Amino acid sequence: MMSRRKKTSRRGFLTGVAVSAATVTTAELLKKQEADAAEENHNSAVNLQPTEFDFTQKSAAFQPDKIVDSACQFCNSLCGLKVHVKDGHIINVLGEPDDPVQAGGLCVKGPMMTQLVYNRFRLTHPMKRVAGEKGSPDSQFEPISWEEALETIAAKFLALRDAGDARAIANKTSGRLPRGTGSLVGRYFTLLGSPNDTDVGPVCNDAGGNALAWTFGLGNFTNGYGIDGATGKEDLGSAKFFLFLGTNQAETHPVTFAYLLRSRATTKAKLVVIDPRLTPTGAQADEWIAPKPHTDLALVLAMLHHIVTNNLYDAAFVQKWVLGFDELKKHLVSNGYTPEWAAAITDIPATKIKSLAKAYATTKPAAIFCNAGISHQLGAFDTYRTLAFLAAITGNIGINGGGCNFMHNTWPGGLNLPSIKGKTPKKDVALPVGPDYFAESILTGKPYQLKAIVTQGNPLLASSQTGKVQEAYRKLDFYVYTGLFMEESAYYADIILPVTSGFEMETVYMRRDDRAIRWQKQVVPPVGESKPDWHIWIDLAHATAKLDKRNRPQYWTENFPLAWKDYGNLWATFVANTPGMGGMTTERMSKRSEPLRWPCPSVDHPGVSTLYLDHASWYSAAQALNPQNKGKRFLTPSGKVEIYTPEMQKQLASAGHAALPIFYTHPEVTGRHPTIEYTEQLVKNPVNPQAFTHKVKLGKVSSGEVHRQYPLMGMTGRSSVVHFHSVTHWTYTGKQMNGVRLVQIHPKVAQAAGINNADEIIVESPRGSIRGTALIWEGIREDTIFVPNWFGQEQKMAQELRTPYYEAANQLIDNQYYDNLSGQQAFKCFACRVKKA
Structure with missing residues (x-):
């Protein structure tokens, strides 16, 4: 292993302040930080401030031939990019000045998009394995044509299908994909007869969207950045209280976080950051609270207990719009989920929990933000549900400046294509949606064995227990890797397919967390023989048509028209077939400086900023999503926020859970706590009903033995x-x-x-x-x-x-x-x- 070890200056580190009380104001820590920095030799600091003069003005070398509107693909801030091109080469990347949320800003990553285009390590042509053990750096590959690559894949898939084993074929998507590629993958797998077209959600943030859908009706970030076009008012910028749990937006969503900070400078909104470590986000907060990892569920249950038992909830909103409040109150009291109880688990003083609960409940509008710090817990769905309860009972849902803003929720629930022509095979039940169950299936054959996999990500880095995943992919019969570089997973592949980077295609790529999307135009031609992902699946369908002895070629070709390779045509197809997208036309999208939010049912609709807002623009959008939503504010079966219903209880109990979550945590949290046991029984997953899941038992106390x-x-x-x-x-x-x-x-x-x-x-x-x-x-x-x-x-x-x-x-x-x-x-x-x- 190559190693470079250089002593790092302690300037900027926090010194002299012990973090053992689990809660401290950032002002105390940062005051000490500044004092320490002042004592050091400032001559060692690097001055990164630019000169006050711009010496590129009127420079012939830096005058672009054209400026192309594109978008950054490195996070869900979805920054607009002004890409400067001269003589066919990218020479500069600037931010979009006409987007009031972005305000022309970029973080360090925006210009790095260019480094994906001009990179000597790029994959430039399809390859096949010719020698070497799978996974070995000594693996040898040789270039092949796209025709040979796709026909090799199609032949393998058809052979498994014809042997009655279509379910042995799987795909796993990635967040890097252009929007809508997953719809094409799902269409191909439907024609093939496999249920295992899975997405990136279990290693990203699916749990938040799942919990929102069960509680409010849609699985999406509830509020918007910037002006609400329907009301003309600031949405998230008008919040008076920001509660951040497990989200480090200063590093993960820096440009949209900067918008929140600019707004806060005007509103004087309080920012509380809950995270076991002080991050750059916490450094901006009025208060940083450091709970024990994986104990957020206890904290939120205790906040709910304090709010309901001290009448701090919004009684009028609860009476009109919430189902299950009485059951929730009884649940919290009977289980003793008091702040004192939570203090012993979270290591946060009971007085602090009470003051936090009161501040959130009595400062309206208040906005909750969460990200992977909550999603990447084994009780993620239940924790997010309790956070949704917190917003609901305080009346902080369906108002500008409030909501449950759980990052990275899928936008929208799906991009629909026209109905498939022809009769499709019956699908089996899919494998469990997590924890990347592919490895378990390959190694044990339970509940059945995968034999062929395509991935658009890098499972050798993304999946837990890497050694087990390595063993599985070595034993996998057939693996297709698609990507930009020879990543770790590529060395296990039988076929490697090169894809384009963002500047090499016209598309809609990432979406902003608030359901906003931005059109991006192609800047430069594809590198080498690389193809956009949606082209690969269309071409694979046509390759399959040539080899399929069971179906006429039209079974594949008519369901994958070549016209869809033009992304404008593909997007127009999505708009025509997806509820709530009628106003998001190719023409409208391609002309905007600002992204446009879904739902947006017509070209004269501004797009919905605040979901569930008691306003005509929301009711029209809700009805466009489904005619049965007419007159509904919340899109649940009852039309209200659903904390508890007997039907919900029955559904969740089938997998070992409950509509009203009990506290449990990871067995490797220090101390002895209620935890989880996984049974051998596979049941239909109530949250993801297309798939199996293991039924669980909750409540057994952990032994703590591992911490010896x-x-x-x-x-x-x-x-x-x-x-x-x-x-x-x-x-x-x-x-x-x-x-x-x-x-x-x-x-x-x-x-x-x-x-x-x-x-x-x-x-x-x-x-x-x-x-x-x-x-x-x-x-x-x-x-x-x-x-x-x-x-x-x-x-x-x-x-x-x-x-x-x-x-x-x-x-x-x-x-x-x-x-x-x-x-x-x-x-x-x-x-x-x-x-x-």
Whole structure:
């Protein structure tokens, strides 16, 4: 392993403030930080301020031939990009000045889009395996034509189908895909007869959308950034209270977070950040609260208890719009979910829980924001449900500036294509939606065995318990990898397909969390023989048509017209067939400087900013989604917020859960707590009814035995603002600025282990070990460490910049622990220990 070890200045680190009381104001910490910085030699600091003069003005070399409107694909801020092109080459990337939310801004990642285009490590042509063991860096591949590649895939799929084993074929999508590609994948799998066309949700943020759908009727981020076109009022910018749980938006959504901070400067809204470590987001907060990892469910249950027992709820809203409030109150009281009870679990003082509950309940409008810190828990669906209850009983749903803004919810629920022509095979029940059940199926054959897989992501970094996934993919009969680079997973592939980056296609790619989308135009031609993902699936359908002996060619070709390869035509098809999209035409989208929010049922509709708003624009949009919604405010069966109904209870009980969640947590949380047991019984998943899931038993108290050898709790997550999953590790800027895995450790833990700042260390869990560099950081709980993920052993840019190659962080995480309803993997708690390398 190559390694570069450089002592890091402690300037900017927090010193002298112990983080053991689990709650402290950021003002106290940052005041100490500033004092420490002032004592240091400021001559060592690098001045990054530009000169006040712009010396590129009127420079002939920098005058673009054209400026192309595109969009950044590195996070869900969905920044508009003004891409400057000269002589067919990209020379500059600027932000969209006419978008009031973006305000012309970009984070460091926007210009890095260019580094995906001009990158010597890009895959440029299809390849097939010719030698070497699967997974070995010595694997050998040779270039082949697209025709040979697609016909090889089609032949393998048809052979399995004709053998009565269509369910043995699976696909897993990725967040990098242009919008609508998943619809084409689903169409192909329907024609083939396999149920296993799965998405990226279980490693992203499905649980929040699932919980919102069950409680309010739609599984989407409830409010919008900027002006609500229907009311002319600020939406999220008008919030008076921001409650952030497990979301580090300063690094994950920096531009939309900057909009919230600009608004807060005017409204004086309070910002409370709940996270086991102090992040750049927490540094902006009025208060940072540090609970024990994986105990957010206890905190929210206690907040609900304090609100309902002290009459802090919105009685008028509850009476008119909420079902199940009385059952909720009885549930909270009978189980003793008091702030005092939660204090012993979360390590947050009861007085702090009470004051937080009161501040949220009595400051309206109040907006909740959550992200992977909640999603990546094994109780994610239940935790998100309780957060939805919190907004509902305080009347903070269906109002500008409020809501449950759970990041990365799918937009919209699906992009629809016309009905399939012809009779399709009957599908079996799909595999469990998590925790990336592919490996379990391959290795055990339970409930049946997968034999052929296509992926648009990098499962060797994304999936828990990496060693198990490696073993499975070595044994997999046939694997197709699609991507930009020879990532870790590519070395297990039989066929490799190169795809285009964002600047090489006209499409709608990422969407903003608030259901807003932005059209992006093609900037430069595709690199080499790479193709956009939707082209690949259309071409695969036509290759399948040539080889299918069971169906006439039209079975495939008529359901995948070549006209759809023009994204404008494909988008127009989606608009014509997807409820609530009538106003999102190709012409309208391509002319806008601002993104447009769904639902948007007509070309004169502004798009919905606040879901469930008691306003005519919402009621018309709701009816466009489904005629049965006429007159409904909430799109549940009752038309009200549904906290508890007998039918909901029956459905969730079938998988071992309840409409009113009880507290449980990960068995590797320190101490002894109610936890989860997975039975062997496979049942129909009530949240994802197309799939099986394991029925669970909740409430058995954990033994705490694992902490005899592994006394710490580890979390994984985004390493810094410069990175977005693994793709940015293939850019010069990404590896230059953050190519070393910096593991955050509290000073007391480091001292006990004999670890100094910038030492190379080893993190061990019961599953395995990984290496990193110690970053001694007082802004983290003493019992917790933070391990950045998305580093991998095949990221060749590391050699370019002399940074280390790293094992996948997910080697540390047990893949048996997951949310059996949403499929979310539990990345936010694993028992571990650290030692000096």
